[in-house]
Amino acid sequence: MSLSDAVPRLSRVRLSLPRPTLLLLLGFAILIALSAVALSLVNRSQEDATRVAHTLRVMNAISQIQVLIRRTESAERGYLISGAPGFLRFYEVSKAQTGPTLDELAELTQDNPVQQARIAEARQLLEARLASYEKSIALHKSGDTEGALADIRNDRTEGAMSRLGTILVDMKATETALLDERAEASRDSSVWLIAVSIAGLGAVFCLGILALAINRRGILALEAAQQELEAANSGLEKRVAERTADLKEANDEIQSFAYIVSHDLRSPLVNIMGFTSEIEAMRGELFDRLARLREAAGEDPAADGEMSSDFDEALGFIKTSINRMDRLIHAILALSREGRKEFVPMDLDVERLVAGIRDSMAHQLAEANAEIHIGKLPQVQSDRLALEQIFTNLLDNALKYRRDGVPARVEVSAVDTPGFVTFVVKDNGRGIEAKDQGRVFELFRRSGRQDRPGEGIGLAHVRALVRRMGGLISLESALGEGSTFRVTLPRRLPTETGHKDNG
Amino acid sequence: MAEHVTIIMVEDDEGHARLIEKNIRRAGVSNKIIAFTDGTSAVNFLFGPDGSGSDHIGRALLVLLDLNLPDMTGVEILGRIKQNEHLKRSPVVVLTTTDDKVEIQRCYDLGANVYVTKPVNYENFANAIRQLGLFFSVIQVPETN
Numbered sequence: 001m002s003l004s005d006a007v008p009r010l011s012r013v014r015l016s017l018p019r020p021t022l023l024l025l026l027g028f029a030i031l032i033a034l035s036a037v038a039l040s041l042v043n044r045s046q047e048d049a050t051r052v053a054h055t056l057r058v059m060n061a062i063s064q065i066q067v068l069i070r071r072t073e074s075a076e077r078g079y080l081i082s083g084a085p086g087f088l089r090f091y092e093v094s095k096a097q098t099g100p101t102l103d104e105l106a107e108l109t110q111d112n113p114v115q116q117a118r119i120a121e122a123r124q125l126l127e128a129r130l131a132s133y134e135k136s137i138a139l140h141k142s143g144d145t146e147g148a149l150a151d152i153r154n155d156r157t158e159g160a161m162s163r164l165g166t167i168l169v170d171m172k173a174t175e176t177a178l179l180d181e182r183a184e185a186s187r188d189s190s191v192w193l194i195a196v197s198i199a200g201l202g203a204v205f206c207l208g209i210l211a212l213a214i215n216r217r218g219i220l221a222l223e224a225a226q227q228e229l230e231a232a233n234s235g236l237e238k239r240v241a242e243r244t245a246d247l248k249e250a251n252d253e254i255q256s257f258a259y260i261v262s263h264d265l266r267s268p269l270v271n272i273m274g275f276t277s278e279i280e281a282m283r284g285e286l287f288d289r290l291a292r293l294r295e296a297a298g299e300d301p302a303a304d305g306e307m308s309s310d311f312d313e314a315l316g317f318i319k320t321s322i323n324r325m326d327r328l329i330h331a332i333l334a335l336s337r338e339g340r341k342e343f344v345p346m347d348l349d350v351e352r353l354v355a356g357i358r359d360s361m362a363h364q365l366a367e368a369n370a371e372i373h374i375g376k377l378p379q380v381q382s383d384r385l386a387l388e389q390i391f392t393n394l395l396d397n398a399l400k401y402r403r404d405g406v407p408a409r410v411e412v413s414a415v416d417t418p419g420f421v422t423f424v425v426k427d428n429g430r431g432i433e434a435k436d437q438g439r440v441f442e443l444f445r446r447s448g449r450q451d452r453p454g455e456g457i458g459l460a461h462v463r464a465l466v467r468r469m470g471g472l473i474s475l476e477s478a479l480g481e482g483s484t485f486r487v488t489l490p491r492r493l494p495t496e497t498g499h500k501d502n503g
Numbered sequence: 504m505a506e507h508v509t510i511i512m513v514e515d516d517e518g519h520a521r522l523i524e525k526n527i528r529r530a531g532v533s534n535k536i537i538a539f540t541d542g543t544s545a546v547n548f549l550f551g552p553d554g555s556g557s558d559h560i561g562r563a564l565l566v567l568l569d570l571n572l573p574d575m576t577g578v579e580i581l582g583r584i585k586q587n588e589h590l591k592r593s594p595v596v597v598l599t600t601t602d603d604k605v606e607i608q609r610c611y612d613l614g615a616n617v618y619v620t621k622p623v624n625y626e627n628f629a630n631a632i633r634q635l636g637l638f639f640s641v642i643q644v645p646e647t648n
Contacts (some may be wrong), residue, residue, distance in 0.1 A: 093554070263600055263601070266600060267516055267519070267600060268516075268518070270518075270522070270621065270625060271516065271519060271522065273624070273625030273628075274628065274629065275518065275627045276625075277625055277626075278522075278525070279631065296598075
């Protein structure tokens with residue numbers, strides 16, 4: 001699996017998380033609706049109950065009137081037959097109650113116009129009836145017993161009486177119907193209440209199940225995503241390891257390539273140099289012989305002087321170039337050897353190490369009227385030789401490229417960061433132009449006036465070392481003001497650098 | 504070194520071979536030098552068609568060996584010489600550009616008598632070869648048997 005395969009696979013995993021908030025809100029809404037409906041249903045049920053009670057009271061009042069009418073009639077007849085004053089008193093009491101009871105009934109049925117009309121009719125009939133009773137009783141009181149009895153026998157208002165009975169029965173029937181209707185409504189409300197409660201419970205239950213299901217799906221998706229992520233991760237790790245191995249191999253190849261090339265380049269160089277030296281030796285012999293021959297022939301022995309000096313010049317150029325080429329090849333060889341050398345990390349007091357380098361430069365410092373100030377430098381675990389080479393090169397450069405007329409002053413300090421230490425080498429030298437600041441780290445490249453000896457190797461070497469140690473080197477400089485090199489190195493150099501020991 | 508000692512020079516670079524010969528001669532060594540520019544012809548000469556090396560019984564040989572050869576490594580030739588019952592006592596001088604310490608150790612382990620790194624600077628090269636020539640003039644070389 002390549003790196004590019006792994007990435008889209010990751011993005012393909014959709015994290016379908018459950019939406020608990022939405023479900024919770026939905027649940028709450030259902031509960032609230034349920035409560036509202038239940039509350040209104042309970043209210044209705046209560047109203048229904050009140051109405052039923054009202055109807056019962058109406059029916060009760062109707063019955064009471066029926067009873068009162070019967071009682072009044074019985075008391076009047078009893079009095080008329082027996083003439084006993086007890087009946088008369090009973091009559092009066094009952095009669096007195098009919099009016100208020102009828103009023104009560106009228107009030108109870110105020111909302112019902114049908115019943116109101118009936119009551120009005122019943123009231124007239126009742127009054128007529130009562131009036132006839134009064135008349136009979138008055139007759140009896142006046143002593144006309146026979147006349148009163150005859151009145152009863154004739155019963156002048158019998159039709160009205162039966163009409164009254166019918167009205168009351170009708171009223172009762174109406175109220176009974178109402179009662180049934182209201183009881184029915186009350187039952188309906190209860191049924192509705194139960195139904196709504198069950199439905200609500202069901203809805204909540206369903207929501208719960210849904211939430212669980214969604215949750216479960218989310219967890220499953222999450223698990224799957226995690227598994228995929230782990231797989232991708234392990235693939236990635238493997239990939240990184242492979243790449244690292246590839247890079248290491250490529251690096252080793254470049255190293256050995258540089259080594260072989262520089263080695264093989266030197267071989268022909270020995271020939272060029274060797275035979276040039278042979279030619280040089282032959283040249284001396286040749287011109288000696290020529291001079292002797294000219295002398296013997298009576299010519300000027302120094303006549304070939306010009307040719308001889310041309311010869312010398314040509315040989316001189318060849319030799320200088322060979323020497324230069326030899327130094328360059330030597331530099332490549334040295335760099336490639338550095339790249340193959342194993343680091344040996346050890347505890348180092350960098351302050352002491354830099355002080356040692358300064359001491360070894362005492363002669364150079366005195367000559368250049370220069371001074372090196374060493375600040376507080378930390379202890380690190382690193383390769384002694386590498387650090388020595390880094391600092392020696394940086395300090396050597398700082399002293400070499402001084403500003404004219406200014407005593408060189410170099411400061412070495414350090415900045416501590418977790419895991420890394422940044423060493424700062426700051427000089428007040430001639431500085432490096434911005435366009436050259438990248439170039440100076442390249443092999444055989446130099447900046448500014450070429451008035452100092454050197455091949456352009458030092459900084460390339462330093463950068464190669466710093467990189468191999470897992471560090472960084474950076475440069476800050478202004479022409480004519482000085483340069484500051486910052487070398488960031490791991491506080492603890494890893495022991496396993498991954499380079500094979502090629503001796 | 505006695506006159507009858509033959510120097511076998513295995514060196515793929517003919518220029519080097521010539522320079523080596525010149526400088527050895529300058530040191531006063533006049534022995535016969537047989538030069539080979541590849542491993543195969545050198546091996547054929549040293550061990551003969553049957554590969555036994557018995558051709559050289561009674562002769563005294565000194566081998567000057569370069570390690571970087573086009574067809575095989577000098578190390579292989581060195582190993583064969585030192586394992587051959589007739590040739591094993593013949594001095595082998597390894598003269599090569601490699602100064603790899605592992606390579607040097609390996610050559611001595613295989614029985615090399617002298618290991619010289621060719622200096623790249625010609626002055627040093629010429630000087631080293633002349634000194635080697637002077638060394639040749641004083642050492643004893645046994646005859647093969």
